[in-house]
Amino acid sequence: LTKSVDGDSGTYPPFAVAVDLVVLTVRSGTFCGLAIERGVEPFEGRLALPGGFVHVDEHLDRAASRELEEETRVPSRRLHLEQLATYGDPKRDPRMRVVSVAYLALAPDLPWPAAGTDAASAEWRPVAELFASKLAFDHNGILADGVERARAKLEYTTLATAFCDREFTIGELRSVYEAVWGHDLDPRNFHRKVIASEGFVVPLERTTTRGGGRPARLYRAGPAEDLFPPLVRPRETSP
Amino acid sequence: LTKSVDGDSGTYPPFAVAVDLVVLTVRSGTFCGLAIERGVEPFEGRLALPGGFVHVDEHLDRAASRELEEETRVPSRRLHLEQLATYGDPKRDPRMRVVSVAYLALAPDLPWPAAGTDAASAEWRPVAELFASKLAFDHNGILADGVERARAKLEYTTLATAFCDREFTIGELRSVYEAVWGHDLDPRNFHRKVIASEGFVVPLERTTTRGGGRPARLYRAGPAEDLFPPLVRPRETSP
DNA sequence: TAAATAGTGTCTCTCAGACATTATGAA
DNA sequence: TTCATAATGTCTGAGAGACACTATTTA
Numbered sequence: 001l002t003k004s005v006d007g008d009s010g011t012y013p014p015f016a017v018a019v020d021l022v023v024l025t026v027r028s029g030t031f032c033g034l035a036i037e038r039g040v041e042p043f044e045g046r047l048a049l050p051g052g053f054v055h056v057d058e059h060l061d062r063a064a065s066r067e068l069e070e071e072t073r074v075p076s077r078r079l080h081l082e083q084l085a086t087y088g089d090p091k092r093d094p095r096m097r098v099v100s101v102a103y104l105a106l107a108p109d110l111p112w113p114a115a116g117t118d119a120a121s122a123e124w125r126p127v128a129e130l131f132a133s134k135l136a137f138d139h140n141g142i143l144a145d146g147v148e149r150a151r152a153k154l155e156y157t158t159l160a161t162a163f164c165d166r167e168f169t170i171g172e173l174r175s176v177y178e179a180v181w182g183h184d185l186d187p188r189n190f191h192r193k194v195i196a197s198e199g200f201v202v203p204l205e206r207t208t209t210r211g212g213g214r215p216a217r218l219y220r221a222g223p224a225e226d227l228f229p230p231l232v233r234p235r236e237t238s239p
Numbered sequence: 240l241t242k243s244v245d246g247d248s249g250t251y252p253p254f255a256v257a258v259d260l261v262v263l264t265v266r267s268g269t270f271c272g273l274a275i276e277r278g279v280e281p282f283e284g285r286l287a288l289p290g291g292f293v294h295v296d297e298h299l300d301r302a303a304s305r306e307l308e309e310e311t312r313v314p315s316r317r318l319h320l321e322q323l324a325t326y327g328d329p330k331r332d333p334r335m336r337v338v339s340v341a342y343l344a345l346a347p348d349l350p351w352p353a354a355g356t357d358a359a360s361a362e363w364r365p366v367a368e369l370f371a372s373k374l375a376f377d378h379n380g381i382l383a384d385g386v387e388r389a390r391a392k393l394e395y396t397t398l399a400t401a402f403c404d405r406e407f408t409i410g411e412l413r414s415v416y417e418a419v420w421g422h423d424l425d426p427r428n429f430h431r432k433v434i435a436s437e438g439f440v441v442p443l444e445r446t447t448t449r450g451g452g453r454p455a456r457l458y459r460a461g462p463a464e465d466l467f468p469p470l471v472r473p474r475e476t477s478p
Numbered sequence: 479t480a481a482a483t484a485g486t487g488t489c490t491c492t493c494a495g496a497c498a499t500t501a502t503g504a505a
Numbered sequence: 506t507t508c509a510t511a512a513t514g515t516c517t518g519a520g521a522g523a524c525a526c527t528a529t530t531t532a
Contacts (some may be wrong), residue, residue, distance in 0.1 A: 213483025452510025
């Protein structure tokens with residue numbers, strides 16, 4: 001079970017290494033995550049995050065993007081994907097010792113999955129609903145970490161555009177923030193802030209009237225990655 | 240080499256799992272990191288981050304704190320330790336497939352190691368010097384990630400106190416910021432900001448004259464973990 | 479017309495940055 | 506005394522939050 005090795009540390013026992021994905025999106029104003037229903041033990045019938053084992057000669061990032069493409073059916077270079085954290089409780093998988101490297105992915109509102117989904121494939125569910133259910137393994141904790149990472153990064157990066165289609169309005173961008181943070185934002189202040197942040201969005205000449213009201217100018221994501229000064233989320237008021 | 244498993248993902252090949260430590264401190268105004276000199280191949284004679292393999296039934300965090308105690312000879316609960324990131328390039332170790340979970344530790348200026356250190360044990364070296372040398376494996380990248388994490392966290396958390404002794408002056412706290420960020424800060428503005436940040440530091444009745452000049456009040460670390468509004472680092476001026 | 483959303487402007491308060499001034503020790 | 510650092514204070518400009526007002530569409 002263990003082999004001895006030069007002077008480094010004595011022994012190195014074998015582990016299974018997996019990747020798990022926290023895939024988030026915003027669908028018609030609701031913050032959603034991707035989950036599968038497990039078809040086998042352990043945790044058969046439970047909801048779980050998508051994931052799988054890393055192949056022998058595969059880079060961790062590559063394993064994550066492979067799983068992401070399998071689940072979303074979208075080329076992973078069109079989605080934002082970053083490493084989240086690694087979970088290594090010896091008892092997290094009852095079968096054997098598994099170390100799982102979790103990744104966070106952000107996606108726009110994908111047309112898929114529609115109504116008819118196979119049992120084996122993933123479905124979008126509101127994040128609140130996922131938090132309320134008992135996910136398999138330690139996936140509740142992983143999901144919580146991913147959601148918190150996403151919420152935090154909207155503050156000081158331009159990542160909110162990863163939730164939008166290629167062309168979007170300031171109002172649509174604002175509704176992303178509102179869904180992820182669970183707070184309404186002032187449309188006037190938000191508009192001023194976004195426009196003033198150099199490189200956050202680039203204006204197009206076209207407008208759209210989807211959403212009703214006065215036509216809104218369309219924008220695309222700008223080249224900037226960081227937001228400074230940040231767009232701070234409303235702090236929780238401590239009574 | 241691979242086993243087949245229920246329906247999950249087909250196969251799960253075995254990996255070695257290691258932890259690597261980025262241990263940072265500030266010694267007399269210089270930002271330093273802990274490094275060992277490797278005694279065996281591969282990378283014999285090169286500097287490397289301390290680390291080792293995770294035991295069979297050991298939690299990742301436990302493996303990290305075990306290694307940290309071995310290297311610093313300080314109970315790890317007295318130091319700040321957090322997971323940094325996981326590195327899984329299939330070629331990062333020429334011997335075999337190793338996935339390494341890196342941890343970031345912050346320590347005050349420990350009296351150890353002094354002059355007479357064994358060859359096998361770790362030594363503090365200026366971070367700038369470590370960056371300038373070719374570390375073993377992918378440790379230059381891990382170190383860079385750890386240093387950037389530390390720099391960023393000083394902005395919005397109270398972690399700078401982890402670099403200080405139990406009792407410290409505002410000036411000593413400021414010199415931590417200056418060493419880690421590599422920027423001088425205005426002593427007056429810094430003092431005002433720290434005092435105004437609720438829970439950052441708690442004043443003691445005693446003062447000290449170490450450092451010369453007017454006696455400075457001593458403080459201990461306060462209960463707050465987050466800093467809001469943050470203490471922003473000086474931005475790089477783009478000409 | 480009303481209703482809805484887009485976009486602009488204004489006021490105020492907080493806070494960061496620049497810098498003056500006084501306080502209190504050691505050499 | 507001089508020198509060094511601590512501690513407090515003042516002024517100014519950037520920017521966030523609150524909110525009034527105008528613009529342009531659909532129903």
